[in-house]
Amino acid sequence: xxxxxxxxxxxxxxxxxxxxxxxxxxxxxxxxxxxxxxxxxxxxxxxxxxxxxxxxxxxxxxxxxxxxxxxxxxxxxxxxxxxxxxxxxxxxxxxxxxxxxxxxxxxxxxxxxxxxxxxxxxxxxxxxxxxxxxxxxxxxxxxxxxxxxxxxxxxxxxxxxxxxxxxxxxxxxxxxxxxxxxxxxxxxxxxxxxxxxxxxxxxxxxxxxxxxxxxxxxxxxxxxxxxxxxxxxxxxxxxxxxxxxxxxxxxxxxxxxxxxxxxxxxxxxxxxxxxxxxxxxxxxxxxxxxxxxxxxxxxxxxxxxxxxxxxxxxxxxxxxxxxxxxxxxxxxxxxxxxxxxxxxxxxxxxxxxxxxxxxxxxxxxxxx
Amino acid sequence: xxxxxxxxxxxxxxxxxxxxxxxxxxxxxxxxxxxxxxxxxxxxxxxxxxxxxxxxxxxxxxxxxxxxxxxxxxxxxxxxxxxxxxxxxxxxxxxxxxxxxxxxxxxxxxxxxxxxxxxxxxxxxxxxxxxxxxxxxxxxxxxxxxxxxxxxxxxxxxxxxxxxxxxxxxxxxxxxxxxxxxxxxxxxxxxxxxxxxxxxxxxxxxxxxxxxxxxxxxxxxxxxxxxxxxxxxxxxxxxxxxxxxxxxxxxxxxxxxxxxxxxxxxxxxxxxxxxxxxxxxxxxxxxxxxxxxxxxxxxxxxxxxxxxxxxxxxxxxxxxxxxxxxxxxxxxxxxxxxxxxxxxxxxxxxxxxxxxxxxxxxxxxxxx
DNA sequence: GAGTATACTGGAACCGGTTCCAAACAGCAA
DNA sequence: TTGCTGTTTGGAACCGGTTCCAGTATACTC
Numbered sequence: 024x025x026x027x028x029x030x031x032x033x034x035x036x037x038x039x040x041x042x043x044x045x046x047x048x049x050x051x052x053x054x055x056x057x058x059x060x061x062x063x064x065x066x067x068x069x070x071x072x073x074x075x076x077x078x079x080x081x082x083x084x085x086x087x088x089x090x091x092x093x094x095x096x097x098x099x100x101x102x103x104x105x106x107x108x109x110x111x112x113x114x115x116x117x118x119x120x121x122x123x124x125x126x127x128x129x130x131x132x133x134x135x136x137x138x139x140x141x142x143x144x145x146x147x148x149x150x151x152x153x154x155x156x157x158x159x160x161x162x163x164x165x166x167x168x169x170x171x172x173x174x175x176x177x178x179x180x181x182x183x184x185x186x187x188x189x190x191x192x193x194x195x196x197x198x199x200x201x202x203x204x205x206x207x208x209x210x211x212x213x214x215x216x217x218x219x220x221x222x223x224x225x226x227x228x229x230x231x232x233x234x235x236x237x238x239x240x241x242x243x244x245x246x247x248x249x250x251x252x253x254x255x256x257x258x259x260x261x262x263x264x265x266x267x268x269x270x271x272x273x274x275x276x277x278x279x280x281x282x283x284x285x286x287x288x289x290x291x292x293x294x295x296x297x298x299x300x301x302x303x304x305x306x307x308x309x310x311x312x313x314x315x316x317x318x319x320x321x322x323x324x325x326x327x328x329x330x331x332x333x334x335x336x337x338x339x340x341x342x343x344x345x346x347x348x349x350x351x352x353x354x355x356x357x358x359x360x361x362x363x364x365x366x367x368x369x370x371x372x373x374x375x376x377x378x379x380x381x382x383x384x385x386x387x388x389x390x391x
Numbered sequence: 392x393x394x395x396x397x398x399x400x401x402x403x404x405x406x407x408x409x410x411x412x413x414x415x416x417x418x419x420x421x422x423x424x425x426x427x428x429x430x431x432x433x434x435x436x437x438x439x440x441x442x443x444x445x446x447x448x449x450x451x452x453x454x455x456x457x458x459x460x461x462x463x464x465x466x467x468x469x470x471x472x473x474x475x476x477x478x479x480x481x482x483x484x485x486x487x488x489x490x491x492x493x494x495x496x497x498x499x500x501x502x503x504x505x506x507x508x509x510x511x512x513x514x515x516x517x518x519x520x521x522x523x524x525x526x527x528x529x530x531x532x533x534x535x536x537x538x539x540x541x542x543x544x545x546x547x548x549x550x551x552x553x554x555x556x557x558x559x560x561x562x563x564x565x566x567x568x569x570x571x572x573x574x575x576x577x578x579x580x581x582x583x584x585x586x587x588x589x590x591x592x593x594x595x596x597x598x599x600x601x602x603x604x605x606x607x608x609x610x611x612x613x614x615x616x617x618x619x620x621x622x623x624x625x626x627x628x629x630x631x632x633x634x635x636x637x638x639x640x641x642x643x644x645x646x647x648x649x650x651x652x653x654x655x656x657x658x659x660x661x662x663x664x665x666x667x668x669x670x671x672x673x674x675x676x677x678x679x680x681x682x683x684x685x686x687x688x689x690x691x692x693x694x695x696x697x698x699x700x701x702x703x704x705x706x707x708x709x710x711x712x713x714x715x716x717x718x719x720x721x722x723x724x725x726x727x728x729x730x731x732x733x734x735x736x737x738x739x740x741x742x743x744x745x746x747x748x749x750x751x752x753x754x755x756x757x758x759x
Numbered sequence: 760g761a762g763t764a765t766a767c768t769g770g771a772a773c774c775g776g777t778t779c780c781a782a783a784c785a786g787c788a789a
Numbered sequence: 790t791t792g793c794t795g796t797t798t799g800g801a802a803c804c805g806g807t808t809c810c811a812g813t814a815t816a817c818t819c
Contacts, residue, residue: 028461047528047551047805049804049805049806050805050806050807051805051806054769054770059768059769059806060768060770061769061770061805061806062769062770062807062808062809063767063768063769064806065806065807065808066768068769068806068807069807072767073766073767074767074768075766075767075768077756078767078768079486090550092528092551093805093806094468094528094804094805094806095528095529095806096464096467096468096473096529096804096805097468097774097804097807097808098527098805098806098807098809099464099467099774099775099806100462100465100468100773100774100775100776100804100805100806101463101774101805101806101807102742102806102807103500103774105464107507115489115496116489116490117491118810121483121484122484124483125483125484128508128510130725132510132512132516137507137508137511138507138508138509138510139475139505139506139507139508140496140505140506140508141505141506142496142500142506144500148500155505157460158576160415160462160463160464161459161463161464161505177767183415183460195799199583245787249438262770268692268695269695274426297692297695300694302696317633323693324636327636327665327666328667381797403787414803415775417775417776418775418776418777419775419776421797422800426796426797427799428799428800429776429777429799430777430779430798430799431797431798431799432796433776433777433778436776436777438798441796441797442797442798443796443797443798446798461775461776462774462775462776463776464774464775464776465774465775465777465804466775466776466777467776467804468774468775468776468777468804468805469776469777469778469803469804470776470777470805471777481808516800533763535800554814617776620811658793660780753787
């Protein structure tokens with residue numbers, strides 16, 4: 024009888040936080056205390072304009088004495104900038120997005136910008152986030168991950184003078200950082216072909232529910248690599264499955280049930296690939312002997328599981344996107360780049376030559 | 392010759408974003424357009440005070456015509472609130488923190504609050520974040536994850552009237568949401584004891600670099616369970632390793648090198664437990680036959696790998712913490728709770744009875 | 760000693776909202 | 790018509806900073 028995760032609430036004497044005690048000191052209080060004008064205090068704060076050393080010292084003493092802290096809200100108004108950057112990101116939990124966020128965070132850490140997150144779980148959120156972002160001018164710029172704003176949204180961004188950079192999505196009017204998914208998929212498939220495989224299946228996931236256009240490009244790349252090699256494309260070798268290990272698992276099961284099961288699978292995400300490995304083990308297949316598997320993304324555990332996969336430079340993408348945006352903010356104009364990263368094949372233990380018969384046809388390393 | 396992940400930059404005609412074109416319409420513009428006073432426009436916006444239907448319609452028409460959007464920055468000043476909540480979170484990449492964030496996000500999605508993230512990677516960041524948070528009043532409240540503010544920080548939070556809730560850490564003056572790590576560790580160890588194990592090791596990680604006090608509680612719980620069962624504690628069975636799969640791997644290797652290696656390991660994190668499983672496989676140990684493993688957290692892949700582990704309700708913790716904070720903001724006073732969640736043992740495939748000799752002593756399910 | 764930079768400084772005006780007070784107006788009873 | 794509520798409305802004052810202009814003091818030149 025499993026104990027439920029009950030939560031024990033320990034009551035304590037009610038901790039009222041002082042509802043309206045100490046009023047914060049304002050710039051005028053400091054000015055009075057130091058016997059100077061508010062302009063002088065402001066100058067001391069910003070450091071832009073010259074202030075006599077003696078005066079500066081008096082003002083600083085007053086600030087310290089009063090525990091003065093400038094209010095960002097008040098600064099934001101005349102400065103016309105919030106010193107925050109908004110990130111619009113779908114499906115917070117997926118490794119890919121977390122990694123991108125991490126990269127963004129790294130780039131922003133050095134700057135003075137705060138990070139405001141808009142998480143999108145459903146398509147409806149998407150528009151709400153854009154609304155809020157654009158309307159409220161809560162941030163000075165936006166990073167949009169894996170989401171393509173529609174033209175009216177791009178228009179409002181522009182008319183509001185709100186610079187935005189797309190990461191893993193594209194729009195002609197906005198700078199973007201992307202991965203050549205199509206080429207990556209082709210490379211992954213070519214690797215399997217070079218290993219001698221002719222029966223190569225694809226297990227991919229549906230596009231994210233919030234991403235309106237499907238630009239994944241994995242299927243096109245896969246097909247192209249096949250056709251290059253003169254391998255006929257087979258509809259029954261292309262499986263769409265959930266973006267979960269279980270999805271991959273059922274995906275592979277259905278492939279193994281075919282009259283002529285594949286000897287290799289290219290899986291559109293490592294998350295699914297983990298399930299593929301599990302299903303293979305469960306079916307008694309030896310990897311890579313009986314089945315070769317290539318994943319996609321290079322998730323943290325992939326290295327550990329020994330999964331051969333296409334490494335997508337997720338963190339770098341975030342970093343680069345943030346840098347682009349910071350530049351734009353600084354310069355007042357876009358760096359007009361569309362930066363395209365290439366995924367890199369990482370060979371590990373889950374793929375090898377097609378069978379023991381022709382093991383001389385290729386070796387596991389030095390292939391690229 | 393592996394192709395490096397080069398980035399191809401495609402130049403495009405410089406996309407200058409209009410530097411200072413359309414000035415945003417202000418509330419005064421709307422008032423003029425609609426032929427009313429600014430007060431009336433404000434009333435229409437807020438909906439608080441009564442406005443004659445005809446007037447409201449005129450104002451709304453004017454707003455639409457001018458594309459008017461109220462500025463949050465301007466609203467924040469007189470309202471004395473920013474409608475944002477700050478989350479101070481260490482080590483963004485760890486699954487635990489991402490899950491907590493996810494829970495927070497869920498709770499906040501319904502509210503009108505934006506989410507501002509302060510990510511802490513080094514101890515120095517911690518104070519900087521608090522400084523910024525407190526000083527600048529960028530948010531109306533704060534959620535602090537796994538970090539214990541020092542007393543001066545708590546003081547400034549209180550003197551500034553900034554409500555804060557701690558998640559996975561505690562302070563007498565602040566509400567908190569935590570897990571009973573000690574009990575959880577004891578439960579995990581007891582489970583192994585009940586399976587008949589007497590040689591039980593602990594592999595744990597150092598405290599997070601940014602968390603000053605070490606309140607993990609895993610070692611104490613482990614030791615307590617041992618002593619309850621009359622099993623002598625052995626220094627060589629307690630290993631501290633990096634918070635990575637590799638850490639777990641080397642941890643287990645060192646345990647296996649002992650003259651009397653353990654038959655079971657309780658690992659302080661699933662991340663490390665994955666490495667433990669790998670090291671066991673590599674050493675030719677059968678799991679759970681030769682080695683029983685219990686992890687900690689119930690990371691996403693744990694289920695999939697079949698890892699028996701203590702489930703920590705990470706998302707719930709985030710959600711609950713955010714709710715506490717939202718309540719505090721709404722009511723102007725703290726819900727004075729210290730909420731304590733219990734971790735739950737999730738039995739999967741990585742632990743079983745001590746050896747084949749006494750396999751009748753316990754069964755894998757129905758143990759709790 | 761007058762003339763003129765130069766270095767500081769004070770504070771009004773402003774950013775774009777909210778709030779509140781007083782005024783305008785409508786409706787109704789006396 | 791007058792007096793008295795009650796509803797709407799206008800706009801000044803304010804939130805807490807920044808900016809800029811004008812003014813004062815000091816220094817330097819001739």
